[in-house]
Every structure is written in structure tokens, then in C-alpha cells.
Amino acid sequence: MSEPLIQCRSLTRTYTRGTETITPLERLDLDVMPGEFLALMGPSGSGKTTLLNLIAGIDRPTSGTLHIGGIDVGGLSRSRLADWRSRAVGYIFQLYNLVPVLTAYENVELPLLLHRMSGADRHSRVAAALDLVGITDRADHYPRQLSGGQEQRVAIARAIVADPAILVADEPTGDLDKASAAAIMELLGRLSREAGKTLIMVSHDPACAAHAGRILHLDKGRLVEHAAATVGAAGVTT
Amino acid sequence: MQTLPFTYSARNLGRSRLRLLLSVMGSAMVVLLVLAAGGFVRGMTTGLERTGDEANVMIVGIGSEESIERSEIPASVASLLDASVPGLRTAFGTTFVSPEVQVQLPVVAGAGSPEGRLVLVRGVTPTALLVHSQCQIAQGHWPRSGHNEILVGQLAHTKLGVSAAALAVGSTVNIDGRDWIVSGRLAAPRSVIDAEIWMPLADLKEATRRLTDSCVIATLGTGPGAAEFADVAAFARQRLDLEITAMTESSYYARLAGFFAPVRAVVWITAGLIGLGGVFGGLNTMYAAFASRVRELGMLQCLGFRRSAIVLSMLQESCLATASGALLASAAAVFFLDGVAVQFSMGAFGLLIDAPALLVGLGAGLLLGLLGTIAPAYRCLKLPISESLKSI
Structure with a gap:
């Protein structure tokens, strides 16, 4: 059996605002296997996004350990963490966060500028990513010329273009209509199944979470329930 | 350090045409003033220097x-x-x-x-x-x-x-x-x-x-x-x-130029103070420009771009705007200020907008871009990435 890709042990995150101390995540233990599609659910303030941000390397734990691919992510310096993020993680945002002054192609190309590669190699990778999300014909369009679903597809292409092992998605369908949301979920599921990406997704929507292989429920910073999805990523009822 | 593409900085200027206009025109006004000051000082100094010839000797009364x-x-x-x-x-x-x-x-x-x-x-x-x-x-x-x-x-x-x-x-x-x-x-x-x-x-x-x-x-x-x-x-x-003494003509006029040093200093100080006002105006404009895309700055960090790369891109963006203003001001100065006569106690001289004056003007434009960016960039980038991503 393979080792977990992500290992959280007593993972705690505390914020101090004035005299108030907030602990959105408290002593969390979690293992995520390579290629796993994990959904994080729970009420607002339950710590879902905090956990997602810690795994994505854009926040640091206050205590506990977080090992990803054997690397103690919490112990990396700011610049090393930035380098690690660029290689290991693709982030999919609820509001897409595309750069409005860049075309779809240029948005997808952005993460590759952090890596040493030839222009031709970069071009082929961007083209492949756009093709994978089915948006090749919109490559020259600016975000304002795209629908919400198309924007999210571009954002997904941007997340996968550098071929990271982990994809994190924060409410990826939260701003989409039902049909677009279903299409995006189908795409994410395909990425997990066919490309072997480890996918961790925050969602309030049980229908979206049902695409995951495993669902975690968090409340007040603690893991309250592990559940296998009713419709797994592989489409198997468990 | 991997930098953001220059096109990103250049195209960011087009996000708000009003803001771009304010940045370019604000910079142009400040640089025009600096060029006027530079032209005044260069004109006065050159006028006095060129009046004296190294090969000429003057004999005057002791x-x-x-x-x-x-x-x-x-x-x-x-x-x-x-x-x-x-x-x-x-x-x-x-x-x-x-x-x-x-x-x-x-x-x-x-x-x-x-x-x-x-x-x-x-x-x-x-x-x-x-x-x-x-x-x-x-x-x-x-x-x-x-x-x-x-x-x-x-x-x-x-x-x-x-x-x-x-x-x-x-x-x-x-x-x-x-x-x-x-x-x-x-x-x-x-x-x-x-x-x-x-x-x-x-x-x-x-x-x-x-x-x-x-x-x-x-x-x-x-x-x-x-x-x-x-x-x-x-x-x-x-x-x-x-009862006579000799001196070179150039030393005589150099000494005269020295008498006007306080005037030149006052001109520079005035230009500097107005330039400082321009920096504060620039700070305000650039802060408004950057504050409106804090979430995007967080996203870029999320992708792996370092803060230094983002600051560099911001500097490119603002320097591009202020340099454009500086170029406009330089063109205006060459066409409308160069040679304009100014009288002073020694007679009169023409404002001189030459290469050194233009370099000072362009330098002032770039400095305006640099000083106007650092504080807003710091303010927008000091937020943790997770906080930036929540920004509206």
C-alpha cells in the first residue's frame, strides 16, 4: 500500500484579532492518499478553507505538522514555500481569479513562467491544458468575454498546466449555474480519475461533494465525520 | 527570481483610463516643473559660463x-x-x-x-x-x-x-x-x-x-x-x-555664477517641494490602482510568484505611466520652454532644455513612479495570501 501524500498531525491554526483568539482548526489528524478526491464540508467557520489553505501552502500551521510528499511544508521559508507551491499545487478559486488584462491563453501560461522551459514547450503545455478543459477555441478571449463556466475551465487549465500533484478547489462551483456546475464537477472528477491528481475540494453543495471519493465533515475546527461518497469519483456507489 | 511578463504591467495601465490619465498628466505636470527649474538653472549657468572664454584675460582695477x-x-x-x-x-x-x-x-x-x-x-x-x-x-x-x-x-x-x-x-x-x-x-x-x-x-x-x-x-x-x-x-x-589686476574671463563669470547659487537652490527646493506634492498624489492614485486588485495579487502569490516579482511588476507599471508623462513633459519643454527668455540682474538668459535638463526631468519622472509605488505596494502585499484572496 502506498504512503499518504498528505499527512496532518495535530494540525492547529490559531489567529489573534486584537484580544480575541480564534482557532478555526484544532488538532486535526488526516491522511490523504495519492490520487484521492476528497471533499471538505461543514458550516461556515468550520475550518474547511483554513485546512485547504494550509494544504495549498498559502498559510502556515500554528502547531502540529503537515507533511506533503515527504516535505514538512510548515517548516519551509516564505520563498521556498512559494517555489513549492508553483511545483506542487494548483489552486482553483470560487471566483476564478483570472487576470482580466490577460487572455485565456496568457492566464493559463502564467504558472509556467515560474519554470524554466522553452517557449515551444510552454506553448504545447498550455495548448494541452486548454484542450483538456475543452476551451481551446476561447484561447484568445479575455475573461470578460467568457461565461462563468468557461472562466472556471480556464482557471482549472491554469491549475493543472504545471502538472502539480495536488489540486485544491475552494467552492469551485459556488458561482456557477447548475448545468455549468455539473460540467465542472465532471471535469474535476475526470482529472482525478484519469490524470491521477489528488484533489481536495471545499464545497457546501452535497451534490458536488458526492463526486468525491471521500467526504470529511468539519465543525468548529474539528473533524466530526468521515464518509465515503454515495457517488464516488469512479462512479461507484460505496 | 521569475518575473511577471511585461505585458501584464503594460496592460494593467489600461484597466482604468481615468486613472491612467491622472497618472500620466500628474507626472507630466511635475516633470514639466522640474524641467522648467532645470532649464532655468542650466540657462543661467550656461549663460554665464559661455560669456566667459577660457582664452580671454580680463584686466580690471584692483x-x-x-x-x-x-x-x-x-x-x-x-x-x-x-x-x-x-x-x-x-x-x-x-x-x-x-x-x-x-x-x-x-x-x-x-x-x-x-x-x-x-x-x-x-x-x-x-x-x-x-x-x-x-x-x-x-x-x-x-x-x-x-x-x-x-x-x-x-x-x-x-x-x-x-x-x-x-x-x-x-x-x-x-x-x-x-x-x-x-x-x-x-x-x-x-x-x-x-x-x-x-x-x-x-x-x-x-x-x-x-x-x-x-x-x-x-x-x-x-x-x-x-x-x-x-x-x-x-x-x-x-x-x-x-592699479590693475588680471583674471581669466571664465573665472570672473564662474564667480558671478556662484553669486546666483542661492537663487538656483531656491528654484530646486521649490521644484522639489512641488515634486513631493506630486509623489503624494501618485501615492494616492497608485494605492487606488493596487487596492482594487488585492485579490489578484494574492492569486499571483498563490501561483508561486514572489512578492519581489509582484513589486517589480507594480514598479514597471507605475514607472511606465510616469515615464510616459515625463516624455510628454519633455516634448512640451523642448517645444515651449526651451529658449524662453528670463531676465535677471545680469541681463537675461534663455531657459535651456538640453540633454542634462532632460535627463533630470526623466529621472524625476521615474523617481515619481518609484516613490509613488513602494508604499502602496507594501500596503497591498503585506496582507497574508489567505486574507488577500478574501478581498472584494
């Missing part, structure tokens, strides 16, 4: 080294110098020795002030055109002695506060209560002589009832056997009876 107008030396000094110091420059049998009287006199011309304005009037002989090589008669003819004729510098009208037409060849000018006819226009570009009035030496002496000269200006020769400054200085020292 104790009058700082003001030729106070100097009085015997009229015989010019011929004595010519006879006593071999190796002065000559051409066609004429030695480059120019006896001169320099005096500020009230001059009334055209519709100018009825009381007149003080203008430097120089009494000269034709050898003046030999020693002052930057001077030439641009129009008309050399003034004939005894005919009440004068040469008028091309910027003299600025000093008098009248139009150039009021000093056209053939017009009449009243100097110290006596009418003189403009026989020609004197051109001495970029030197303070351009604002002077020249008349025959004998006529000025007669008009001012003086027998002495103010100074003698001689040009040192070149090549073997040429006189050196030390030779003229020795002549001045040895002729104790004449």
Missing part, C-alpha cells in the same frame, strides 16, 4: 574683481598691454585686445516703462567682436561712432519688457535721457551678452562723461610663443602705477 561696473582703469592700459605682452592672439595685424566700458544705464524703449529699466551697456571698439567670439552681428551694421548708433542684443527686449519689434533696426531707444538709433542686432546665443546693448566706446565715454575704461579683455595666442595668463598677470603686477 579691488573691482567682483564687479567690472565698479572698475576704472586708465584708457592707456589696452595699448600698453598690446605693446608689453607679446604672444596675444592676432589676426590680420590686429591684436585681440578690447578696451571696454561696462555700465548699467536706464533705457526706455517702445511702450516699456517710462522710467526705463537698467540694462548693461557696453562701450566697445570693433575688436570686441574678435575677443567675444560667440558674438556676431545678426542684422544691420556695426554702430558708427558719433552717429548715436547702438547694437542691441537679441534678448534685450526681455530685459526692457518690450516686444522684439520695439528694438528693430532703425528704431529709437532712449539711454539715460539721450536718444540712440538701433543700427544692428547683436547675437550671442546662450550668453548673457545677448541681453546687452553695445555702442562705440568713445560714444559711451562721452555720454557718461568718463575718461577711464572698465576693463581690457585680451585673447591669449596659441602655439609656440603664445602668451600665457601668467604673462598678463605679471604685466598687471609690474605696472603698479596703473
